[in-house]
Amino acid sequence: MESSISHLPRYHHIQILIHWLSALLIIFIIVLPLSRNFWAPLFGGISQVFMLHKSLSVIVFMMTIVRIVVNIKLGVPEVLPANAHLLRLAANSTQKLLYLLLLMLPISGFLMGAKGINFFNIWLIPAMDLSSETMAIAHTSHIWGAYIMIALILLHAVAALFHHYIKKDNVLNSMRMRREG
Numbered sequence: 001m002e003s004s005i006s007h008l009p010r011y012h013h014i015q016i017l018i019h020w021l022s023a024l025l026i027i028f029i030i031v032l033p034l035s036r037n038f039w040a041p042l043f044g045g046i047s048q049v050f051m052l053h054k055s056l057s058v059i060v061f062m063m064t065i066v067r068i069v070v071n072i073k074l075g076v077p078e079v080l081p082a083n084a085h086l087l088r089l090a091a092n093s094t095q096k097l098l099y100l101l102l103l104m105l106p107i108s109g110f111l112m113g114a115k116g117i118n119f120f121n122i123w124l125i126p127a128m129d130l131s132s133e134t135m136a137i138a139h140t141s142h143i144w145g146a147y148i149m150i151a152l153i154l155l156h157a158v159a160a161l162f163h164h165y166i167k168k169d170n171v172l173n174s175m176r177m178r179r180e181g
């Protein structure tokens with residue numbers, strides 16, 4: 001069964017690995033502050049919950065830069081039919097917006113705080129000396145951006161599952177891990 005889809009367009013292994021690793025990290029990064037009181041006793045207090053939120057975001061930020069470079073170098077497969085113009089536009093816009101937020105959220109998070117980022121308690125990235133107005137703008141953008149990202153991720157995942165289980169096409173398979181080369 002698997003060999004029958006091997007000729008269809010797929011993302012490169014590196015792109016697939018980065019996609020699913022970032023997705024896992026992003027879900028954890030979002031869940032941490034939203035249920036901070038649940039995680040606090042597990043990680044040693046609210047400050048440690050935010051230490052993880054921020055440290056993991058630094059990793060996602062760097063992975064996103066690598067991902068953009070990889071996409072430019074390797075290209076991105078066209079998994080939707082060439083005549084599905086509206087669908088392509090919707091998928092591309094969602095993905096571009098997700099990229100924007102993957103970069104914007106760590107930056108706004110960094111700019112809104114006065115304490116900097118204590119990267120896994122081993123390295124302090126010092127905060128910038130910004131006015132309280134700038135920090136307030138960054139804070140508002142962070143919260144709005146986070147909720148827009150949650151909505152987009154839900155839309156994106158529902159669309160992927162719709163393609164796979166209802167339309168039964170190649171969209172989800174193009175992003176699936178497979179053993180053979």
Ligand code: HEM
Pocket residue numbers: 026029030031033034050053054057058060101102105106107108109110111113116117142143146147149
């Ligand atoms: C991809 C990266 C990030 C995502 C998806 C993200 C997402 C979120 C979400 C969902 C919340 C909860 C909003 C709420 O309570 O209503 C939040 C809050 C927060 N984030 Fe982030 N964040 C990211 C990166 C960062 C970074 C890099 C920092 C700091 C360096 C940061 C600092 C904070 C702080 C301090 C709060 C609490 C804000 C408050 O309760 O007023 N975040 N973030």
Ligand code: HEM
Pocket residue numbers: 015019022023024026027071076077079080091095096098099153156157158160161171172173174175
């Ligand atoms: C949780 C956070 C997620 C983020 C931030 C995210 C982001 C992205 C981005 C930016 C792309 C464009 C391709 C690339 O450059 O890698 C993409 C493609 C894709 N994602 Fe996600 N994704 C997430 C979760 C998911 C989930 C949960 C599913 C499945 C249920 C999924 C299924 C797919 C599929 C099938 C593609 C290829 C679609 C196409 O090329 O039209 N993603 N994703």
